[in-house]
Structures are given as C-alpha cells and as structure tokens.
Amino acid sequence: MRDASLVVIASRLPINDAAASEGVFEWRRSPGGLGEALHPVLINTPTTWIGWAGKAGPTTSLPDVDGVRLVLIELSEEDVRDHYEGFANSTLWPLYHDAIEPAVHHRRWWEAYQRVNQRYADHAARVAAHGAVVWVQDYHLQLVPMMLRAQRPDLRIGFFLHVPFPPPELFMQLPRRAELLRGMLGADLIGFQRIQAVHNFHQLVAKVLGATVDENGVEIDGRVVSTGAFPVSIDTAEMEALASSEEVVQKAAQLRADLGGPQRVILSVDRLDYTKGIEHRLKAYRELLVDGRLKAAETMLVQVAIPSRERVEQYRLLRDRVESEVGRINGDFGRVGVAAVHYLSQVFDRTELAALYRAADVMAVTPLRDGMNLVAKEYVAARVDGCGALVLSEFAGAAAELTQAYLVNPHDVEALKDTLIQALQADPTEPNPQMLAMREHLRHHDIQAWAWSYLTALEAACAAR
Structure with a gap:
C-alpha cells in the first residue's frame, strides 16, 4: 500500500497563505x-x-508543492460561515473538547456541512486512481468517507480524527449524531489519538446505530470497519537537526539576551483557542507573582498565541480577554524596559520556534483538552542538550506518552502553580533523566512510525473486507 497513490482530503491545503497571495507557494508548517x-x-x-x-x-489552478499535487476546493462566503465557522467550529469543536464553550446548533449549518462534505467527496472521486488509498482528515469532513464509498467502492478509505472524540453524553447532544457516525463508518479504518476515544466511539455506534462492536472494530450493514488508536507524532530527526544548527543556537542565546537576562524563562506556544488553557495559565502566573513565589525580575513568561479563527465570536472575545490580562500583569509587575509577560500574537517560522524551545527553561503546555499537542513533542525533540522541563496537561493526548513530564490538571490553578514552581526548581543547565527518557521515546515513535502504523493497519483492514 505504501507504493500506491495516496489522496489526502483535509479541510485546508498545506500552503502558506501569505506567500500564496504573492504567487509564491510553499508548505505551510504551523x-x-x-x-x-x-x-x-x-x-x-x-x-x-x-x-x-x-x-x-x-x-x-495551483502548482505542485514539494512534489504534492494540490486540488483546490472552492468555498463561498456562505460555506465558510455555515460549514467552517458554523457547524465545524461552533458545533462540533466545542462538544469534542468537553463543551468548554457551549456548542451552538443551527439547521442551516448542518445543511452547509453536508453540502461541503459532498463537494470534497466529489473531487476525490474524480481524481483518485483506481484502488487508490484515500486518507480523510478530521472533524470538518466526517461525512466524506460514506459519501466517497457510495461513488467509488474500489477505493481504500481511511479516516483519522486529530481532535478528541467525546464521551457519549456529550456526543448524544448532536441533533445529527446518527448521520455523523454513519459518515465515519464509510471508512475501512477509523483512527483516533487515544484508546479512550475508540471506546467512546464504540459505545456510541452500538447505542445509536445498533452496531456490533469488539476491541478491533465495528460490524454494521454487513461491513466490518476497523478502529484503533494511532498517536500522531513529529519528525523528530528534523527537529533535532534544526535545534542543533549554529543558527538556532545563536538565535537562542540572542533571545535570552533580548529578554533582559531573567534567571528563568517559561514558554508557551499555542493557537489562540479557548481549549488551550491560556487564561488559566495566566491566572496561575499572576497569582505566583502576587504571592511572591515568583519575582518578575527573575522569571519571565513568553506567551506565543498564534491567531486562529478570528471571524468566530468566541475567539475574538478570547483574544480581548487574554490581551487585557497580559496588560494587567505587566502593569502591576513589569518595570521600565522589562515585561513580566512577553505576549506575541504572530506566526513563527521553524527556525525561530526551535530557538524559542532552546531558550526556554520550562515549557508550559497546559490545554484544557487536546487531541495530541505536537508542540509538547517539538519541545522535547528540540532539547538536544537533554535540559529543560516540560509541564504538560493530563488532558493532552501527549500525556499518555510523555509520562516523565510534570503532569498537571490545568483546571486546578493551585496545582498548576505548584507544578510550575517544581519545574522551575530543576537545574536548567544539567541534562535530566526525565527529558532524556522522553527524547528516547520520540526517536522510536516519530511521524514515520505513526504513518507506517496507520497505513499498515489500513492495508490489513482492506485486505480483510
């Protein structure tokens, strides 16, 4: 199967938007x-x-980028509003992330979701070679597998969900729950990040659709659909090589100097999303300064918040709240020329990110809910010196693998404060066993291992059908 042609169907093309607007097309690697x-x-x-x-x-028409042929899907303003901003990100996203924000339901959003999913399926049916592998990605396109199977039963279809799959009591709130489950079941293999998501899915298809389930998959309408957990990863070797480069080493040293020489630097890199726990983290940091357990002259928080879904109301409000809290902390604890929080709402390239990872004594990755969180893995891979400390949310998928991190419940602000202090007390100049163990794990569980594991399972599922 790895020698067969591959079609990836995802909500977005992997190209840099800003560069594309200037006629220069390159891979978007956020x-x-x-x-x-x-x-x-x-x-x-x-x-x-x-x-x-x-x-x-x-x-x-778009040129090939890095040897990948790009096929562009057209969306109208109505499609963007009702499918992408509406059903995908205002209905599904909140429910899939434990309803941190209330999910919103509109019938026209569901109609747009169906319409756009059909458009993706139709394009795939036209371009896929006979017997090709088609890999459908994520929650925006949950109807595509069944729509595509109806047109092209010769295809080998995989579906992978990058976000958490919710417990039954949350998913059951969806008015179109049966249609969404049947859409996913058009695949030969449905992959999730964690085994608990597989269990949640099995419970739901049994309850809602009356399907027969076992530990390996689902039997429904005379078909067997395989299921499994496949934790996504990163290109560990690429990040290690980048972090070891002279350019990154120099940039990291310059960053420390530019920050004014604090004894400790805490770094967070997140999309600006309410699931990432940014407000809880800022609250914990502020209280540590108020309590005197941290001093702004000795410790600095660098918060990178990459703009996200800026037309969705919840995200605009979140940005306002975060920026207001950053201003309050700096007003109370900063001093002339030195901020207590460096807040950066922008996209960084790979070299700049690697330098930030190398410059940080503590990486705080504390989402309230996350499918995986590859930033945590990137930080570990970048610490080629074996130093640094990772504070990691128990509710990130990465916590199941990076068990040597400082694990924390981000909803518990007191626990988050204590964990940050514990991580800051580690010697930032000496390699530590926890970091070395996590680095060893990533070398054996990198992106190539993930893809091989998934595609091998998809091949087995197709062979058995």
Missing part, C-alpha cells in the same frame, strides 16, 4: 498543525492533497 505532521511522509509518496485555501472565492 506549530502542531496537520501539514506539519504529514509533510515528511507525503513528500516521499505520490500524493494528491484536496483542500480549501482558506479564503472564500473562485478556485485557481
């Missing part, structure tokens, strides 16, 4: 994103990627 995860796999495989470019309007 921290922890889908393009970042799949890039090293796809450049070695004959691949077509079907997706949206991120802006409403007519489609144009």
Whole structure:
C-alpha cells in the first residue's frame, strides 16, 4: 500500500497563505498543525492533497508543492460561515473538547456541512486512481468517507480524527449524531489519538446505530470497519537537526539576551483557542507573582498565541480577554524596559520556534483538552542538550506518552502553580533523566512510525473486507 497513490482530503491545503497571495507557494508548517505532521511522509509518496485555501472565492489552478499535487476546493462566503465557522467550529469543536464553550446548533449549518462534505467527496472521486488509498482528515469532513464509498467502492478509505472524540453524553447532544457516525463508518479504518476515544466511539455506534462492536472494530450493514488508536507524532530527526544548527543556537542565546537576562524563562506556544488553557495559565502566573513565589525580575513568561479563527465570536472575545490580562500583569509587575509577560500574537517560522524551545527553561503546555499537542513533542525533540522541563496537561493526548513530564490538571490553578514552581526548581543547565527518557521515546515513535502504523493497519483492514 505504501507504493500506491495516496489522496489526502483535509479541510485546508498545506500552503502558506501569505506567500500564496504573492504567487509564491510553499508548505505551510504551523506549530502542531496537520501539514506539519504529514509533510515528511507525503513528500516521499505520490500524493494528491484536496483542500480549501482558506479564503472564500473562485478556485485557481495551483502548482505542485514539494512534489504534492494540490486540488483546490472552492468555498463561498456562505460555506465558510455555515460549514467552517458554523457547524465545524461552533458545533462540533466545542462538544469534542468537553463543551468548554457551549456548542451552538443551527439547521442551516448542518445543511452547509453536508453540502461541503459532498463537494470534497466529489473531487476525490474524480481524481483518485483506481484502488487508490484515500486518507480523510478530521472533524470538518466526517461525512466524506460514506459519501466517497457510495461513488467509488474500489477505493481504500481511511479516516483519522486529530481532535478528541467525546464521551457519549456529550456526543448524544448532536441533533445529527446518527448521520455523523454513519459518515465515519464509510471508512475501512477509523483512527483516533487515544484508546479512550475508540471506546467512546464504540459505545456510541452500538447505542445509536445498533452496531456490533469488539476491541478491533465495528460490524454494521454487513461491513466490518476497523478502529484503533494511532498517536500522531513529529519528525523528530528534523527537529533535532534544526535545534542543533549554529543558527538556532545563536538565535537562542540572542533571545535570552533580548529578554533582559531573567534567571528563568517559561514558554508557551499555542493557537489562540479557548481549549488551550491560556487564561488559566495566566491566572496561575499572576497569582505566583502576587504571592511572591515568583519575582518578575527573575522569571519571565513568553506567551506565543498564534491567531486562529478570528471571524468566530468566541475567539475574538478570547483574544480581548487574554490581551487585557497580559496588560494587567505587566502593569502591576513589569518595570521600565522589562515585561513580566512577553505576549506575541504572530506566526513563527521553524527556525525561530526551535530557538524559542532552546531558550526556554520550562515549557508550559497546559490545554484544557487536546487531541495530541505536537508542540509538547517539538519541545522535547528540540532539547538536544537533554535540559529543560516540560509541564504538560493530563488532558493532552501527549500525556499518555510523555509520562516523565510534570503532569498537571490545568483546571486546578493551585496545582498548576505548584507544578510550575517544581519545574522551575530543576537545574536548567544539567541534562535530566526525565527529558532524556522522553527524547528516547520520540526517536522510536516519530511521524514515520505513526504513518507506517496507520497505513499498515489500513492495508490489513482492506485486505480483510
């Protein structure tokens, strides 16, 4: 199967939006994103990627990027509003992340979700070679597997969910729960990040659809659909090589100097999303300063918040709250020329990110809920010196693998404060066994191992059908 042609179907194309607007097309590699995860796999495989470019309007032809053929899906303003911003990110996303924000339901959003999913399926049916492997990605496109199977039963179809799959009591709130489950069941293999998500899915298809389930999959309507947990990872070797480069080493040293020479630097890199726990983290940091357990002259928080879904109301409000709290902390605890929190709302390239990872004594990755969180893995891979401390949320998928991290419940602000202090007390100049153990794990569980594991399981599932 690894020699067969591959079609990836994802909500977005993996190209840099800003560069594309200038006629220069290059791979978009944002921290922890889908393009970042799949890039090293796809450049070695004959691949077509079907997706949206991120802006409403007519489609144009695109050149190959890194050897990957790009097929552009056109979305109107209505499609973007009702499918992407509406059903995908205002209905499904909140429910899949433990309803941290209330899910919103509108019938026209569901109609748009069906319409856009059909458009993706139709494009894939036209471009996929006979017997090709089609890999459908994530919650935006849960109806595509069944829609595609109806048109092209010759295809080998996989579906992978990058976000958490919720417990039954949350998923059951969805008015169209049966249709969503049946859409996923069009695949030969459904992959999740964690085994608990597999269990949640099994419970739901048994309850809602009356399907027969066992530990390996689902039997329904005379078909057997395999299921499994496949924790996504990163290109560990690439990050290690980048972090070891002279350019990154020099940039990291310059960053420490630019920050004013605090004894300790805490770093967080997140999309600006309410699931990432940014407000809880800022609250914990502020209280540590108020309590005198940290001093702004000795410790600094660098918060990178990458803009996200800026047209969705919850995200605009979140940005306002975060920026207001950062201003309050700096007003109370900063001093002339030195901020207590360095807040950066921008996208960083790979070299700059690696330098930030090398410069940070503590990496705080504390989402309230996350499918995996590849930033945590990137930090570990970048610490080629074996130093540094990772504070990691118990509710990130990465916590199941990086068990040597300082694990914490981010909802418990007192526990978060204590854990940050514990991590800061580690010697930042000496390699530590916890970091070395996590680095060893990532060397054996990198992105190539993830893709091989998933595609091998998909091959077995197709052979058995």
